[in-house]
Amino acid sequence: MTAPRLDLIRLPHGDGIDLPAYETAGAAGMDLRAAVPADQPLTLGPGQRALVPTGFVFEIPHGYEGQVRPRSGLAFKHGVTCLNAPGTIDSDYRGEVKVLLVNLGEEAFVIERGMRIAQLLIAPVVQAAVREAAAASETVRGAGGFGSTGVH
Ligand SMILES: O=c1ccn([C@H]2C[C@H](O)[C@@H](COP(=O)(O)OP(=O)(O)OP(=O)(O)O)O2)c(=O)[nH]1
Numbered sequence: 001m002t003a004p005r006l007d008l009i010r011l012p013h014g015d016g017i018d019l020p021a022y023e024t025a026g027a028a029g030m031d032l033r034a035a036v037p038a039d040q041p042l043t044l045g046p047g048q049r050a051l052v053p054t055g056f057v058f059e060i061p062h063g064y065e066g067q068v069r070p071r072s073g074l075a076f077k078h079g080v081t082c083l084n085a086p087g088t089i090d091s092d093y094r095g096e097v098k099v100l101l102v103n104l105g106e107e108a109f110v111i112e113r114g115m116r117i118a119q120l121l122i123a124p125v126v127q128a129a130v131r132e133a134a135a136a137s138e139t140v141r142g143a144g145g146f147g148s149t150g151v152h
């Protein structure tokens with residue numbers, strides 16, 4: 001599969017921020033950095049959430065989506081994660097990509113300019129042809145769910 005091209009448009013407050021990048025050859029996601037002012041780090045108190053700017057508009061190719069996902073290290077060490085994980089970036093979105101972080105830990109967490117706060121995956125999507133139907137087809141599972149299998 002050839003790699004789709006991804007154009008990133010740098011916004012003025014993203015000046016000097018490293019381009020989002022795949023940190024290793026096999027990385028699934030590119031790390032996103034916080035474009036908060038250098039002299040105004042963002043402090044997330046316990047239980048608080050914030051929309052953190054990345055400094056870039058991502059022109060996601062048609063037929064793909066962007067998924068904003070947490071970094072496991074931040075989640076494990078500090079309880080900091082993406083509240084809406086995975087965040088969805090639509091291919092027709094032309095605003096700045098932002099990361100909705102929440103601090104589920106017990107200590108305040110300080111977000112400095114350039115800190116890697118989340119990762120973005122590019123994934124193919126299809127749009128279904130939606131229609132209303134009279135009845136659902138029959139299956140062995142039927143309406144069973146939520147732990148219904150393997151129970152005698
Ligand atoms: O973590 C996220 C999630 C979304 N977005 C941007 C890109 C996305 O295309 C747009 C809309 O996101 P979504 O559809 O999840 O939000 P909504 O609440 O449904 O808003 P809208 O009515 O604008 O679609 O917001 C981000 O920058 N970061």
Ligand SMILES: [Mg+2]
Nearest residue numbers: 088089090093
């Ligand atoms: Mg929406």
